[in-house]
Amino acid sequence: MIFFETELAGAFIIDVERMADERGFFARSWCQDEFAAYGITAAPLQANLSSNPRRGTLRGMHYQLPPHEETKLVRCTRGAIYDVIIDLREESPTYGQWLGIELTAESFRMLLVPGRFAHGFVTLKDDTDVFYQVSAKYAPGFERGIRWNDPAFGIEWPLQPTLVSEKDQRHPNFNLLVHH
Numbered sequence: 001m002i003f004f005e006t007e008l009a010g011a012f013i014i015d016v017e018r019m020a021d022e023r024g025f026f027a028r029s030w031c032q033d034e035f036a037a038y039g040i041t042a043a044p045l046q047a048n049l050s051s052n053p054r055r056g057t058l059r060g061m062h063y064q065l066p067p068h069e070e071t072k073l074v075r076c077t078r079g080a081i082y083d084v085i086i087d088l089r090e091e092s093p094t095y096g097q098w099l100g101i102e103l104t105a106e107s108f109r110m111l112l113v114p115g116r117f118a119h120g121f122v123t124l125k126d127d128t129d130v131f132y133q134v135s136a137k138y139a140p141g142f143e144r145g146i147r148w149n150d151p152a153f154g155i156e157w158p159l160q161p162t163l164v165s166e167k168d169q170r171h172p173n174f175n176l177l178v179h180h
């Protein structure tokens with residue numbers, strides 16, 4: 001795998017390293033040792049599938065509070081998404097900053113989302129599937145959300161979302177701490 005560290009420390013864009021032959025290619029999509037070399041010690045404990053018939057479907061921005069924070073390894077297995085993360089680590093120099101990246105089925109590209117980051121995406125095509133491994137189990141009481149259009153973050157979505165769950169439309173404005 002080929003790791004690119006992003007401007008949000010601990011978040012990585014990961015490309016697969018293709019071993020190609022006449023059949024196609026083989027590639028690893030997760031490897032404990034390779035991830036550990038980049039300081040990623042969290043391991044998958046659950047894997048989730050998200051299927052989205054319609055372009056413009058937005059899910060997010062979600063996170064779980066400690067001690068149930070989740071590291072997520074996200075890939076798009078059909079169609080395309082614009083995947084977005086927000087650094088919510090209060091001690092981080094990039095606290096409150098967001099980053100967006102396009103993930104498509106054809107590129108096989110992945111995004112590694114560290115714990116204590118919010119995560120969400122909008123589908124760029126109809127019939128888009130997202131597959132992600134997570135390092136902690138689902139803990140409903142610890143779930144939190146940030147509204148996709150919360151002015152505190154000013155995420156620039158590539159298209160106007162047309163389908164957002166009731167729950168995701170109702171997240172209150174986030175109280176961003178001011179760093180001194």
Ligand SMILES: Cc1cn([C@H]2C[C@H](O)[C@@H](COP(=O)(O)OP(=O)(O)O[C@H]3O[C@@H](C)C(=O)[C@@H](O)[C@H]3O)O2)c(=O)[nH]c1=O
Pocket residue numbers: 048050059060061062063072119120121138165
């Ligand atoms: C996340 C999750 C949901 N559920 C249930 C709760 C609910 O009835 C149904 C749909 O849940 P949600 O509306 O929260 O699904 P969704 O909006 O797709 O939530 C997901 O969004 C993306 C962006 C993430 O990063 C994920 O971690 C997760 O938060 O599935 C589980 O049973 N286990 C789970 O792990």
